[in-house]
Amino acid sequence: MTDGPILKTEKLSKKYGNRWAVSGLDLEVPRGQVYGFLGPNGAGKTTSIRMMLGLITPTSGSAAIDSINVNSDPINALSHVGAMVETPAFYGYLTGRENLQLLGRISGGIDNKRVDEVLSLVGLLERGDDKVKGYSQGMRQRLGLGQALLARPSVIILDEPTNGLDPSGMLEVRRLIKDLAANYGITVFISSHLLHEVQAICGRVAIINKGKLVAEGLVEQLLKSELIKLDIKVSDKKRALDILREYDPKPSGGNGDITLNMESDRVPEINRLLVESGIDVFALVPREESLEKFFLELTGYASGDRGIS
Amino acid sequence: MLSRIFILTKIELYKISRLKYAYFLVVFVVINAFLVGLGSRIFPELLAALRGGGGGGSFDGYTFASIIASGTFSSAGAGTIAMLAFSGSLISSETDSGTIKNILVRPVNRADFIISKAAALFVYCLIIVIITALLSIAAGSFLYGMGNIIIPETGEVFRTRAAMLGNLGISYLMDLLSIYTVGCMGLFLSVLINNAGWAVITALVVYFPVMFLKNFQIFSAWIFTSYMDLGQNILREMAVVKSRSWTPEIYYFLAVNLCTIIVFLGLSLVIFRRKEIN
Numbered sequence: 001m002t003d004g005p006i007l008k009t010e011k012l013s014k015k016y017g018n019r020w021a022v023s024g025l026d027l028e029v030p031r032g033q034v035y036g037f038l039g040p041n042g043a044g045k046t047t048s049i050r051m052m053l054g055l056i057t058p059t060s061g062s063a064a065i066d067s068i069n070v071n072s073d074p075i076n077a078l079s080h081v082g083a084m085v086e087t088p089a090f091y092g093y094l095t096g097r098e099n100l101q102l103l104g105r106i107s108g109g110i111d112n113k114r115v116d117e118v119l120s121l122v123g124l125l126e127r128g129d130d131k132v133k134g135y136s137q138g139m140r141q142r143l144g145l146g147q148a149l150l151a152r153p154s155v156i157i158l159d160e161p162t163n164g165l166d167p168s169g170m171l172e173v174r175r176l177i178k179d180l181a182a183n184y185g186i187t188v189f190i191s192s193h194l195l196h197e198v199q200a201i202c203g204r205v206a207i208i209n210k211g212k213l214v215a216e217g218l219v220e221q222l223l224k225s226e227l228i229k230l231d232i233k234v235s236d237k238k239r240a241l242d243i244l245r246e247y248d249p250k251p252s253g254g255n256g257d258i259t260l261n262m263e264s265d266r267v268p269e270i271n272r273l274l275v276e277s278g279i280d281v282f283a284l285v286p287r288e289e290s291l292e293k294f295f296l297e298l299t300g301y302a303s304g305d306r307g308i309s
Numbered sequence: 310m311l312s313r314i315f316i317l318t319k320i321e322l323y324k325i326s327r328l329k330y331a332y333f334l335v336v337f338v339v340i341n342a343f344l345v346g347l348g349s350r351i352f353p354e355l356l357a358a359l360r361g362g363g364g365g366g367s368f369d370g371y372t373f374a375s376i377i378a379s380g381t382f383s384s385a386g387a388g389t390i391a392m393l394a395f396s397g398s399l400i401s402s403e404t405d406s407g408t409i410k411n412i413l414v415r416p417v418n419r420a421d422f423i424i425s426k427a428a429a430l431f432v433y434c435l436i437i438v439i440i441t442a443l444l445s446i447a448a449g450s451f452l453y454g455m456g457n458i459i460i461p462e463t464g465e466v467f468r469t470r471a472a473m474l475g476n477l478g479i480s481y482l483m484d485l486l487s488i489y490t491v492g493c494m495g496l497f498l499s500v501l502i503n504n505a506g507w508a509v510i511t512a513l514v515v516y517f518p519v520m521f522l523k524n525f526q527i528f529s530a531w532i533f534t535s536y537m538d539l540g541q542n543i544l545r546e547m548a549v550v551k552s553r554s555w556t557p558e559i560y561y562f563l564a565v566n567l568c569t570i571i572v573f574l575g576l577s578l579v580i581f582r583r584k585e586i587n
Contacts, residue, residue: 085407103412
């Protein structure tokens with residue numbers, strides 16, 4: 001094991017016909033974090049993940065896990081990985097436990113005790129002896145997560161792990177993912193089109209659109225660099241609006257509060273300006289910005305009608 | 310590498326052992342063998358057909374030979390259909406359902422995966438052939454007895470029981486190889502086609518033109534379907550013809566089938582190694 005990134009892609013690209021599904025993707029995923037891979041449906045997330053796991057061959061570029069190239073040495077590269085690609089599929093005629101036992105035998109070195117541990121971790125110990133064909137979508141999803149964890153990987157790659165889950169199931173899976181990174185030191189690479197999901201569980205995020213990386217960094221930093229909306233409550237709204245209209249940016253104010261779109265580090269300046277003009281300031285309330293706005297701006301989507309929520 | 314293949318083959322066999330479809334196909338072949346055997350007792354025309362038009366004889370030995378020949382008929386005929394239906398879904402069902410991703414994102418060599426599938430397929434063929442053989446022998450001995458074949462008029466031993474059973478064994482081994490070759494063709498199509506249903510239908514549909522090719526002289530010597538009935542024909546003839554050497558045909562049979570298996574498995578390996586799993 002090296003100290004470098006656990007997962008690295010260099011100019012990773014995939015072309016289908018005349019269309020580049022993924023183009024020149026450069027990623028470096030640090031160890032021990034939950035790393036989000038965000039993009040609208042059709043952005044190239046799953047194609048990228050398939051290349052990272054050796055399921056499809058890149059047209060150009062490379063992917064490496066723990067510095068081992070996935071295409072030239074898939075056996076060694078994949079020995080460090082657990083993965084769940086899209087909807088997890090299992091042999092419906094076998095029980096959950098049997099499915100894990102079979103996959104454990106393929107990975108090697110997995111005994112029944114470990115299978116029980118994993119079943120317990122994903123909350124399926126009691127239903128482990130039921131056939132998978134009787135499982136709900138949520139249970140399959142949890143079993144999918146379980147099979148990814150089976151071989152104690154250093155990194156798990158999860159493609160839309162909360163797809164098809166009800167809200168409580170989503171929360172449960174997110175809690176589990178956070179727990180894996182915090183308590184077991186496992187790096188989690190998670191793709192999602194759900195912005196709030198990435199915002200809730202990821203430390204770093206890469207945003208992909210139309211096959212290209214459009215932003216990468218700490219979630220906090222990405223949000224910090226953005227404009228905020230500031231709601232202002234004052235004693236004299238009319239005068240405050242007159243003062244702020246000469247100011248850049250221009251305020252908007254209807255029947256409610258005055259609102260300014262501005263950089264967050266300029267809030268004290270606004271406060272000072274109003275106070276020095278003899279206006280009492282009751283509240284300056286920054287509306288918490290979300291990754292969603294940032295994401296929509298980056299990807300050019302105006303609404304959530306293409307899988308953005 | 311061998312230990313990995315062995316582990317993967319055991320896993321495949323375990324999966325097959327839990328698959329109702331696999332049992333259904335075995336039952337299909339067995340019922341076929343039983344019905345053909347029973348039918349040959351009831352319908353003289355069928356018996357004559359099973360003898361390959363070898364002429365009538367009233368002694369039990371003929372009918373004994375015929376009934377066990379009916380078993381090879383079943384394993385070659387119904388076994389072929391069962392094998393196409395089974396092997397056609399072997400890889401495609403995993404691709405179709407997505408279970409293949411769970412396997413290939415693990416440290417598994419794709420070639421090992423295909424070889425283990427082919428090995429499991431061979432074991433499945435073996436089980437079908439053994440069950441059919443045992444059933445047809447049981448049916449033959451129950452309906453006609455299982456002594457030496459003796460011509461009643463002269464009392465002459467036409468064929469000893471040991472000779473019959475020895476040749477029966479060879480005949481079934483040939484059947485095993487024949488249906489395994491067919492299975493390898495299905496496996497190859499299963500690698501090519503992702504949808505399990507289409508892969509099975511294609512395997513069944515493609516087989517008939519391939520079988521038809523044996524009627525053309527240019528293909529007849531080297532296409533495996535030319536030799537599908539050889540084991541059965543040997544049994545038929547040994548019941549009606551005192552002596553005949555099948556040696557050249559058996560050599561051709563072995564060479565053509567082994568080459569065909571190598572070609573189908575080789576192509577499956579090459580294609581699967583490059584196959585994009587979406």
